[in-house]
Amino acid sequence: MEVTGIPLLSNKYPVTMDLWPLEAKEFNKIYEFYDNLKAGRFTTTKCKKCGHVAYPPRIICPECYSEELDYIDLPKKGKVIVFTEQLRGVPLGFEAPLIHAWIDLGVGSPVKRILSRIINCPAGQLKEGDEVQFAVFNVPAHPIEIKKETITAERVFFAFEPVVKKAND
Amino acid sequence: MNKRNACIIAAGVSVFGERQAHLVDLFQEAAKRCLDDIPGLKPKDIDGLLVATSLGGRTSTQVNTAPVVAERLGIHPTSICTRLDTLCAGGNSGIILATALVESGMSDVVMVTGAEKLYTPQRWEVFYSELNVVDHDWDATQGLGLPPPFFALHAKEHMNRYGTTKEQLAAVSVTNYNFGAVNPNAQFQKKLTMEEAMSAMPIAAPLTLYDCCPITDGGAAAVIACEEKAKELSDRPLVYIRGGAQVALHSVSANWPGEHLADWAHLRLAAKKAYEKAKVGPDDIDVAQTHDCFTISEVIEVEEFGFCKKGEGGPYVASGQINLGGKVPINTDGGLLSCGHPFGATGIRQSAEILKQLQGRATFQVQGAEIGLAHNLSALCAEHTVVIYGREPVK
Numbered sequence: 001m002e003v004t005g006i007p008l009l010s011n012k013y014p015v016t017m018d019l020w021p022l023e024a025k026e027f028n029k030i031y032e033f034y035d036n037l038k039a040g041r042f043t044t045t046k047c048k049k050c051g052h053v054a055y056p057p058r059i060i061c062p063e064c065y066s067e068e069l070d071y072i073d074l075p076k077k078g079k080v081i082v083f084t085e086q087l088r089g090v091p092l093g094f095e096a097p098l099i100h101a102w103i104d105l106g107v108g109s110p111v112k113r114i115l116s117r118i119i120n121c122p123a124g125q126l127k128e129g130d131e132v133q134f135a136v137f138n139v140p141a142h143p144i145e146i147k148k149e150t151i152t153a154e155r156v157f158f159a160f161e162p163v164v165k166k167a168n169d
Numbered sequence: 170m171n172k173r174n175a176c177i178i179a180a181g182v183s184v185f186g187e188r189q190a191h192l193v194d195l196f197q198e199a200a201k202r203c204l205d206d207i208p209g210l211k212p213k214d215i216d217g218l219l220v221a222t223s224l225g226g227r228t229s230t231q232v233n234t235a236p237v238v239a240e241r242l243g244i245h246p247t248s249i250c251t252r253l254d255t256l257c258a259g260g261n262s263g264i265i266l267a268t269a270l271v272e273s274g275m276s277d278v279v280m281v282t283g284a285e286k287l288y289t290p291q292r293w294e295v296f297y298s299e300l301n302v303v304d305h306d307w308d309a310t311q312g313l314g315l316p317p318p319f320f321a322l323h324a325k326e327h328m329n330r331y332g333t334t335k336e337q338l339a340a341v342s343v344t345n346y347n348f349g350a351v352n353p354n355a356q357f358q359k360k361l362t363m364e365e366a367m368s369a370m371p372i373a374a375p376l377t378l379y380d381c382c383p384i385t386d387g388g389a390a391a392v393i394a395c396e397e398k399a400k401e402l403s404d405r406p407l408v409y410i411r412g413g414a415q416v417a418l419h420s421v422s423a424n425w426p427g428e429h430l431a432d433w434a435h436l437r438l439a440a441k442k443a444y445e446k447a448k449v450g451p452d453d454i455d456v457a458q459t460h461d462c463f464t465i466s467e468v469i470e471v472e473e474f475g476f477c478k479k480g481e482g483g484p485y486v487a488s489g490q491i492n493l494g495g496k497v498p499i500n501t502d503g504g505l506l507s508c509g510h511p512f513g514a515t516g517i518r519q520s521a522e523i524l525k526q527l528q529g530r531a532t533f534q535v536q537g538a539e540i541g542l543a544h545n546l547s548a549l550c551a552e553h554t555v556v557i558y559g560r561e562p563v564k
Contacts, residue, residue: 016227017297021306055423056307082329082430084321086373092297094312100373102322102430115319115422117311128329157310 013143019093020139024153030057032071038156042076042134045069053110076134078103083126097123120161132160174562175271175410176399178392179206180521185387185509186356187288192229193241195284199388200242207403217249217276221259221283221513227298229286248276256302258545258554259283260516265413267393277398283513284388303549307421317381319549321373324465326430335375337483339366341464342379342506344492349503356385356509380464385509389517408527411563412446413556414439420551436473439553447557451475455538456526457497458519460546461504493533501533519543523558
């Protein structure tokens, strides 16, 4: 793959131009979140000492600084509070209309609200109050050099999508 | 020992826009205009340098920017020489820190300068690089870089709760564009009519083109000095930095600190802290520069600063209270909407206008202005920074 103006980057992986997180255990200590994501789970960390739930996941509790944390599941369904469809200035790697929603995860959720892209949703369809659900998808893998070997780190990420009502509902 | 007072004595702003210039060129342009602001101020008078730039490391491939800038400006710092990165608030972060350095006696005369070179040889890259300006792994991964979608959500929430209208949003852009129309440094030196604002191309509903500030290259510089040095170096009326505050309660949008998106609790706290430090209240503010990155931002800011009641920001801005002759004229040089927004430079550009206003030499002069306020928000409204200036020091 030729890189115009920067021939030395041909066939190289420039991490500074990578949109997605480095999810592999070689590069972060919250890899369990991403492993859970691969299994379709939406999780975050809860402190075993004081019970505080933090999002995004941590390696220390931001309340009591304990390192003893458990991964707990978060709600995978929510309701759209407000949303917008971006038509111009969409970042590279995304397509217009890019739909963003501020989602209410419910009174019982330790994380009350979340901002997410709404995928699998045609423009002009979403309404305030609509139910949306957690969705996991593959994102590009990247190489990691480990000693003399190069491995491929597979990756996933998440967004929300409309809950499709079945015909007989 | 009594606390020393810090004064802003000079400021200069480069031409803002899509500039045919390198990042270090923009710093030099700004510094020249700053030192030209008062005759007699020379690089050798400056003992500290604070440099605000956020994307320099990415778009100009230069980190550790401060010594590079110091050398190009002929400044030889002996008290401080460092770079700050709080994105949109870099300039006002620098002014707060310079004030503390001067008041403490650590420094006597500090230049605070900020610049960004955002336009790259191919335009896609800035749209892509902007994914780095929000909490990367958690918000940028949702396709959020340039922030119009996030502020569109604030606007919808404000409209749903308080009945704010698109015309009221447009009143902010019309007011600020009309101030900026005669500013020779502004990116858009043109007037805007309500009809143009209302029929502009959509960006992210309800925001249309003129609701959003542009992408901008530019620089600005200001000099903060102790009162004694200020009297020695300048013949103009003294302008004191009375107080400031910077509040950051969250980073990832899911941890938004307000009850809802139209509730900017962190700005309310920053305003309260800054008012307390400066020993003033909202009724004392004669002129303000609030962060109009989007029209909805200014609508919510006038509420959270206490210029009007919560929820009444829409009618307040539309009734001319932000214009010359209104309760608090805001963004009298054009603001971010008309001047543009080179992140690290913006807070300093704001200070340049407040300095002129309090010295009675602004283009759109607020008669007898005694107290001025400047404000930045950063990234996805994650941080609020406020600086309050006055003709008199805090007693």
